[in-house]
Amino acid sequence: MPDVFADLVGQDEAVTELRRAAAAAAAVLRAAATDRTPALVAAGEADAGAGTPDPGTGMTHAWIFTGPPGSGRSVAARAFAAALQCAYGTGCGECPGCHTTMGGTNADVRLVVPEGLSIGVGEMRALVLRAASTPSGGRWQVVVIEDADRLTEAAGNALLKAIEEPPPRTVFLLCAPSTHPDDISVTIRSRCRVVPLRQPPATAVAEVLVRRDGIAPDVAQWAAAAAQGHVGRARRLARDPEARKRRAAVLAVPRRLTGVGAAFDAASALIEAAEAEAEASVAEADVAERAALQTALGAGGTGRGAAGAIRGAAGQLKELEKRQKSRATRAQRDALDRALVDLAGFYRDALTMALRAPVDPVHTDTAALAGAGAQKWDAEGSLRRLEAVLACRAAIDANVKPRIAVEAMMLALWKG
Ligand SMILES: [Zn+2]
Numbered sequence: 119m120p121d122v123f124a125d126l127v128g129q130d131e132a133v134t135e136l137r138r139a140a141a142a143a144a145a146v147l148r149a150a151a152t153d154r155t156p157a158l159v160a161a162g163e164a165d166a167g168a169g170t171p172d173p174g175t176g177m178t179h180a181w182i183f184t185g186p187p188g189s190g191r192s193v194a195a196r197a198f199a200a201a202l203q204c205a206y207g208t209g210c211g212e213c214p215g216c217h218t219t220m221g222g223t224n225a226d227v228r229l230v231v232p233e234g235l236s237i238g239v240g241e242m243r244a245l246v247l248r249a250a251s252t253p254s255g256g257r258w259q260v261v262v263i264e265d266a267d268r269l270t271e272a273a274g275n276a277l278l279k280a281i282e283e284p285p286p287r288t289v290f291l292l293c294a295p296s297t298h299p300d301d302i303s304v305t306i307r308s309r310c311r312v313v314p315l316r317q318p319p320a321t322a323v324a325e326v327l328v329r330r331d332g333i334a335p336d337v338a339q340w341a342a343a344a345a346q347g348h349v350g351r352a353r354r355l356a357r358d359p360e361a362r363k364r365r366a367a368v369l370a371v372p373r374r375l376t377g378v379g380a381a382f383d384a385a386s387a388l389i390e391a392a393e394a395e396a397e398a399s400v401a402e403a404d405v406a407e408r409a410a411l412q413t414a415l416g417a418g419g420t421g422r423g424a425a426g427a428i429r430g431a432a433g434q435l436k437e438l439e440k441r442q443k444s445r446a447t448r449a450q451r452d453a454l455d456r457a458l459v460d461l462a463g464f465y466r467d468a469l470t471m472a473l474r475a476p477v478d479p480v481h482t483d484t485a486a487l488a489g490a491g492a493q494k495w496d497a498e499g500s501l502r503r504l505e506a507v508l509a510c511r512a513a514i515d516a517n518v519k520p521r522i523a524v525e526a527m528m529l530a531l532w533k534g
Contacts, residue, residue, distance in 0.1 A: 122200040122209035122216055126190050127326045127349055128318030132183075135313060136198045137208065142176025143289075144207025147257060178311050179284040182266070182292045182302060185315030188348025191293035192264045194315060196220065198291060199227050199260040215255065226253040227260045232268045235444050239272035246280040249288050259288040266292035267301040274303050281309045317347035320478075327356055346463055346480055351456065364391060368457045369464055369484045372491060372531065381528040388457055388528075389521050396449035404442050411438055454520055458511050464488055465504035472497035499534045506530035 123133045181198070183191040200219035201209030203226065210216055218224035228245060230237060245261060253259045263269075269277065281290055290310075294301045297312055323342035326349065327333040333341070333356045344365070345352035354361045368391075371384050415431040463480035467488035470477050472495070479485040492500055510527035514520050 121211045122197040122204070122220060124211070125326065125330065125349075126194050126197055128322035129190060129194065129315050132194060132313050132315055136194065136201065139176045139178070140198065140201035140204065140209060141207050143202055143258065144204075146177060147207075179288065180281045180290045180292070180306075180310040182294060182297060182307065182310045182312050183315060184294055184296050184301075184312060186295065186317050186347070188345070188351055189315040189317055190349060191315060192262070193349075194313065195262045195264070195291040195293055196229075199224075199262055199289075202258045202260055202289060203227065203255060215257065219260075224255070226255050226258060227262065230261070230263045232265050232448075235448055236268045236270045237263070237265075237273050238270055239276055242269070242273035242276040246276055249280065249290075250285045253287050257287075259285070260291060261288070262291045262293070264293045266306075267294040274306060278303070278306050278309070281306060318349065320347065323347060323349050323352050327353060331356070333357070340482060343478065344460075344463070344481055344483075346459065348459075364395060364457070365460055367391060368460045369481060369487075371461060371528075372464060373487060375528065375532040377532070378529070381532045382525060385521065385525040385528045388524055389454070392450050392454035392457060392520075395453040396446060399453075400442070400446050400449050403445075407438060407442070408435075411435065451514065451520070454514065454524075455511060458507055462504060462507040462511075465491075465500055465507060468492045468495065469497060469500040469504055472500050495534060502534060503531050 123136065126133055181195075183194045185191050196219065197209060200211075200216045201207070203215035203219045203224055204210055205213040205215050211220075215224070219227050222229065228249065230241070230245060249259050249261045251259065263277075277290070280288075284290070292302070292306075292310065296302075297307050299307075320339070320342040323345065324335070324338040327338035327342065328335050331353055333353075337356050338352075341352045341356035344355055355365065368388070371388070374384055375381055411434060415434065460481075464484060464487075467479040467481060467485060468491040470479070471485075471489050471492035479488065481488070495503065506527050509530075510523045513523040513526075
């Protein structure tokens with residue numbers, strides 16, 4: 119197994135900072151074990167030629183990883199968590215601490231992945247409480263919160279309290295698109311160190327697909343460009359024929375927009391495709407969860423207390439259904455957003471061609487079509503269409519009903 123940071127593509131500066139912090143964190147632990155101050159330990163090691171940086175500035179208790187979707191926010195957080203649990207403090211990828219963290223089985227690393235539209239206060243309170251306990255492996259309690267921008271206000275406050283007065287061995291790793299107040303509260307932000315990630319270049323994404331996933335170089339290159347720097351999306355495009363089919367259907371939209379009726383048809387098709395994709399992705403988990411809950415509740419009990427148990431069971435089932443509905447909505451929005459990003463890539467190609475900008479197209483396979491569009495619409499018309507797609511994403515993000523936003527977009531794409 120390679121170093122834990124190996125999959126963090128095209129993020130050299132962030133990796134350097136995280137390595138330094140992990141080394142500093144290891145020095146803190148060694149200092150505690152030998153009852154010296156971390157600075158003394160570091161100084162001693164520096165004398166011995168180990169070159170450990172000053173732990174006073176290297177390590178802190180709360181971090182935010184920011185960057186566009188697919189840039190590797192959660193990959194970075196997990197790798198850093200592994201480096202903190204690493205027996206050597208480097209994220210060697212070989213020791214039990216690295217292995218268990220990367221495999222998701224380390225008892226001192228908790229991962230919060232919101233399935234629905236938000237992370238509630240109950241979940242956050244329970245997590246904060248558990249995170250305050252002494253690490254069983256003797257190193258750090260690490261809490262990774264993916265999509266910290268989905269914290270409810272109350273959950274954010276519960277987290278803030280923990281970050282303001284962190285237990286000595288607890289580290290919080292938050293992931294969010296940006297540090298904008300819409301994504302993360304100003305008070306939480308002020309307590310955290312920010313690690314900005316960038317959109318990795320297509321060549322770096324292609325390289326990791328070849329090296330890690332064994333994908334043929336030409337396919338990897340095409341997928342990396344088409345995915346616009348989103349590593350997970352690139353892998354899916356390279357491997358999953360269904361994902362390629364869905365993308366092809368989205369990229370066929372521009373040439374289908376021949377009139378008002380066609381625009382509404384295209385909107386329906388896009389919405390329904392997103393619904394179908396989302397349903398397929400959550401259906402299996404839904405059924406399994408429902409079965410597990412029914413087993414746990416012992417369906418069909420009789421005797422004393424059974425009536426109360428059944429009332430309780432109905433409540434739990436209702437709660438589960440609510441959670442599943444929220445997850446399904448999230449999956450639909452994610453699927454629709456992926457389609458809109460693909461579509462935006464097409465109009466961006468048309469725009470750069472109209473401007474004769476010396477950049478490679480996002481979608482090499484529809485470059486000819488984008489070129490024809492560029493001639494017909496010119497730079498201004500291409501830009502207006504690109505903006506219509508981006509406005510649709512923004513509207514859905516602001517809770518406009520997806521069908522209404524997509525219909526408005528299709529009409530704008532047709533009229534120009
Ligand atoms: Zn290790």
